[in-house]
Amino acid sequence: MMRFKRTDLYTLPLLVYIIYHLKKSMAFTSCGISILTVNYVKQCPEDSKSWQMAAKRMDCDGIEQDCQQGIRADSHQFVFQYHCVINVWRNATLEVCAFNRTLLGYCAEFNILGSVIQDNYYADCTKHDPPCPSVYNSAEAYKYQSCYKLVEQNERNTKIISAAKRTSGNLTTPFISIFFRFIIRKLLHI
Numbered sequence: 306m307m308r309f310k311r312t313d314l315y316t317l318p319l320l321v322y323i324i325y326h327l328k329k330s331m332a333f334t335s336c337g338i339s340i341l342t343v344n345y346v347k348q349c350p351e352d353s354k355s356w357q358m359a360a361k362r363m364d365c366d367g368i369e370q371d372c373q374q375g376i377r378a379d380s381h382q383f384v385f386q387y388h389c390v391i392n393v394w395r396n397a398t399l400e401v402c403a404f405n406r407t408l409l410g411y412c413a414e415f416n417i418l419g420s421v422i423q424d425n426y427y428a429d430c431t432k433h434d435p436p437c438p439s440v441y442n443s444a445e446a447y448k449y450q451s452c453y454k455l456v457e458q459n460e461r462n463t464k465i466i467s468a469a470k471r472t473s474g475n476l477t478t479p480f481i482s483i484f485f486r487f488i489i490r491k492l493l494h495i
């Protein structure tokens with residue numbers, strides 16, 4: 306006779322839940338035409354209202370795409386729609402019409418090579434303040450503004466590094482010339 310342990314009662318629904326979300330998050334939602342809609346922006350919408358306005362302006366519904374067939378099995382789940390997300394390197398924000406998908410606790414990125422919205426595995430937003438949920442719809446990326454902030458941080462870091470390079474460049478040149486003048490003087494005994 307089969308005997309169930311008490312824990313099995315909890316593991317089964319948990320497994321079903323995990324498989325359900327994994328299936329959604331691993332679905333093949335790439336669509337080539339998305340690349341043609343990419344629009345780099347300084348800022349993404351901050352709330353649902355500005356998100357809806359941006360979505361209206363971009364009019365993803367009006368774009369003819371023939372990718373829906375490819376993901377027909379789950380077509381009610383994947384909608385070709387407005388996204389405002391970071392890029393793979395987390396140094397730019399962009400608007401794009403793409404199929405939404407389930408993300409698993411990472412910032413949403415648009416991957417140009419794959420022409421697909423996906424998790425950016427370098428940006429675990431469950432660790433951000435405030436954190437994102439461990440399962441969320443990529444079409445609601447505006448709710449997790451900390452992901453856009455990564456781009457600002459990246460910009461700041463790049464600026465600091467290039468400023469540091471400039472300063473050290475300005476410092477080393479006179480330093481080296483003074484040093485060589487010193488050596489030459491020593492050699493020539495002047």
Ligand SMILES: *[C@@H]1O[C@H](CO)[C@@H](O)[C@H](O)[C@H]1NC(C)=O
Nearest residue numbers: 392393394395396397460463
């Ligand atoms: C972002 O980073 C990549 C890789 O380092 C670089 O090639 C690209 O020019 C950067 N883009 C911006 C907007 O800084």
Ligand SMILES: *[C@@H]1O[C@H](CO)[C@@H](O)[C@H](O)[C@H]1NC(C)=O
Nearest residue numbers: 382383384405406407442444
């Ligand atoms: C995609 O967005 C639609 C609403 O536009 C939503 O009903 C659906 O659940 C989302 N799909 C995923 C995989 O999150």
